[in-house]
Amino acid sequence: MEDMAAGDLTSIIIVLADSGPLTRDCVEHALASDRPVEVILVDNGSDDGVPEALDRAYAADDRVRVVYNRANLGFGPAVNRGAAVALGQRFLVLNPDCLIEPDTISRMVAHLGPHTGIVGALVQDAAGHVDPASRRRDPLLARAIATKLGRGSAGIDMGGPLPAGAEPVEVVSGAILLMSRGAFETLGGFDETFFLHCEDMDLCRRARDMGYQVLLAGDVRVMHGKGGSSRHRPVFVSRHKHRSMFLWFRRHDPAAKHPLVRAAVWLGIWAHFLLKIPGQLLRKKRR
Numbered sequence: 465m466e467d468m469a470a471g472d473l474t475s476i477i478i479v480l481a482d483s484g485p486l487t488r489d490c491v492e493h494a495l496a497s498d499r500p501v502e503v504i505l506v507d508n509g510s511d512d513g514v515p516e517a518l519d520r521a522y523a524a525d526d527r528v529r530v531v532y533n534r535a536n537l538g539f540g541p542a543v544n545r546g547a548a549v550a551l552g553q554r555f556l557v558l559n560p561d562c563l564i565e566p567d568t569i570s571r572m573v574a575h576l577g578p579h580t581g582i583v584g585a586l587v588q589d590a591a592g593h594v595d596p597a598s599r600r601r602d603p604l605l606a607r608a609i610a611t612k613l614g615r616g617s618a619g620i621d622m623g624g625p626l627p628a629g630a631e632p633v634e635v636v637s638g639a640i641l642l643m644s645r646g647a648f649e650t651l652g653g654f655d656e657t658f659f660l661h662c663e664d665m666d667l668c669r670r671a672r673d674m675g676y677q678v679l680l681a682g683d684v685r686v687m688h689g690k691g692g693s694s695r696h697r698p699v700f701v702s703r704h705k706h707r708s709m710f711l712w713f714r715r716h717d718p719a720a721k722h723p724l725v726r727a728a729v730w731l732g733i734w735a736h737f738l739l740k741i742p743g744q745l746l747r748k749k750r751r
Contacts, residue, residue, distance in 0.1 A: 472499060472500055472553075473500045473501065473551060473552040473553065473554075474497070474499055474500070474501050474502075474503060474552045474553075474554045474555070474556055474569050474573075474642075475501070475502050475504060475546075475547070475551060475552030475554070475555050475556070476494045476502065476503045476504065476555075476556045476558055476559050477504050477506065477543050477546035477550065477555055477556070477557050477558065478490065478491070478494075478503065478504070478505050478506070478546075478549060478558050478559070479506050479508060479516070479539055479542040479543060479546070479559075479560070479743075480505055480506065480507045480508060480510050480514060480515050480560055481507075481508040481509070481510055481536055481540070482510045482511060482512045482514075482546045482696050482697075483512075483514060483560035483561065484512065484514065484560075484561070485514070486504075486560065486561045486689050487514050487518065487560040487561075487588045488514075488518065488521075488561060489516075489563060489647070490526065490558065490559075490560050490561065490563060491503055491505070491518060491522070492561045493556065493564050493565070494564060495525075495527060495528070496566050497564070497566055497568070497569050497570075498566045498569075498570055499569050499570055499573070500526065501552075501556075501569070502527050502528070502529070502550070502551060503527060503528045503529070503553060503680065504529050504531060504546040504549065504550055505518060505528070505529070505531065506530075506531045506533065506542040506543070506545055506546040507530060507531065507532050507533060508533050508536040508537055508538070508539075508542050509514050509533060509534055509535045509536045509544075515530050515532065516530075517617075518530060528559055529549070531545060531546060531549065533545065533612070536662055538656065538658070538659035538704075539638075539654070539658075539659070539660050539661075539663055540653070540654030540655060540656050540659075540663040541653050541659075542655045543557055543652070543653065544653040544654055544656065545562060547645075547648060547653055550645075552645065553644065553645050554573065554576070554642060554644055554645065555642070555643050555644075555645060555648055556569060556572075556640070556641070556642050557638070557640070557641040557642075557643075558639070558640050559638075559639040559640065559688065560641055560689065561688060561689030562587065562639050562686050562688050562689070563686065563687045563689075564640070564686055565686075568585070568684055568686060569642070571681060571684045572585060572642045572681050572684055573642070573685060574681075575629075575630040575679050575681050576642060576644060577677075579676060579677055580647075580676065580677045580678075580679055580680045581643065581647045581651070581671035581672075581674070581676025581677060581678060582636060582641055582642070582643055582647070582668060582671050582676070582679070583630075583636075583641070583642040583643075583679050583680075583681055584598065584599070584633075584636025584637055584640060584642075584678070584679070584681065584712070585598070585636075585640050585680070585681050585684035585685065585686050586598045586626065586682060586684060586685045587628070587637050587639045587640060587678070587679075587685075587686050587687075587688040587690065588596065588686070588687060588688065589687070589689075590687060590689075592700055594626065594685075595637060595639075595688065596621040596622075597637045597639075598636065598637045598680065599622050599633040599636060599637075599652075599680045600620050600621060600622065600633070600634065600635040600636075601619075601620050601621075601622060601633075601634045601635065601658065601711075602620075602621050602634050602664075602665065602669060602716065602717075603665065603712065603713075604717050604718075604719070605713065605717055605719040605725070605729065606719070607619050607620045607744060608617075608620060620702055626682055627682030628682055628683060629681075629682055629683055630679045630680070631679065631682055631683065632677055632678065632679055633669065633678055633679070633680045633682075634669075634678065635664065635665050635668045635669075636664070636668060636678060636679075636680050637664065637680070637688075638663065638664025638667075639688050640686050640688075641664065641667075641685070647671070647676060649669060650674065651667065651670055651674065651682075654666075654667055655667070655670075658708050658711060658712075659707070659708065660701060660704040660705065660708065661701075661702045661704060661705040661708040661709070662675050662705070662708035662709060662711065662712040663708070665712055666712055666715070666716070669716050673723055698744035698745070698747070698748055699741055699744055699745065702737060702740055702741075702744060703737060705737065706734060706737040707732050709733055710729065710730055710733050710750065713726075713729055713733075714726065728748035739749050
């Protein structure tokens with residue numbers, strides 16, 4: 465592994481939290497890459513036995529390592545701990561329900577220039593429908609209101625035709641992110657104040673603020689299963705999502721400078737959280 469560190473090694477960092485059986489497929493696809501890779505699985509205290517099973521399955525393969533946190537530290541902190549032991553000069557942050565193709569990393573690396581901080585890809589479901597979160601604008605309050613009012617061109621989702629190649633965007637999906645080690649370290653990794661959700665938006669915003677480009681690789685598509693951990697703990701995930709939404713607003717939205725606006729947004733976010741709980745519990749019970 466030390467020899468590969470001096471070459472063209474990409475460290476694939478996958479965070480686990482009761483992520484389910486698709487994780488094995490994710491690892492197999494990652495190891496089938498046409499470039500040298502190592503896979504670092506960072507476990508946030510899973511109870512499903514998947515991290516231990518993968519540890520045993522790949523015990524003889526030094527390309528795979530499992531880091532056990534023994535507790536749920538959150539997504540960003542777990543990625544940072546994976547990066548701390550990574551050997552590659554590039555980091556691919558990958559969700560455990562994403563399946564990359566052998567040439568995925570090569571295609572993304574082709575767009576990684578000296579001034580590029582982050583490269584994302586188009587994430588899609590099994591039916592081929594592209595997730596709008598693959599490319600977004602910053603979720604500023606004015607844009608969120610425009611989205612609710614159906615004013616697509618002024619809202620958060622970009623819409624329009626998908627690019628055939630690289631396209632500068634404000635935010636790419638955190639389901640798959642490629643960064644150079646240098647850019648990751650310059651940014652200080654993920655902000656660990658964000659436990660879950662919005663950490664990708666924060667990372668993209670800070671990268672742009674530091675003069676880096678955020679690019680969407682429109683020629684790269686990745687199948688995304690979505691939500692293994694969310695289905696098991698919907699209220700837990702939703703609580704942290706809403707907390708992160710307000711944290712992002714408070715840090716990055718100019719509207720948050722106004723105390724009354726800030727208070728109104730806080731009330732709105734937590735009222736929305738409370739209203740969603742009955743439906744989330746009902747869906748969990750039906751499963």
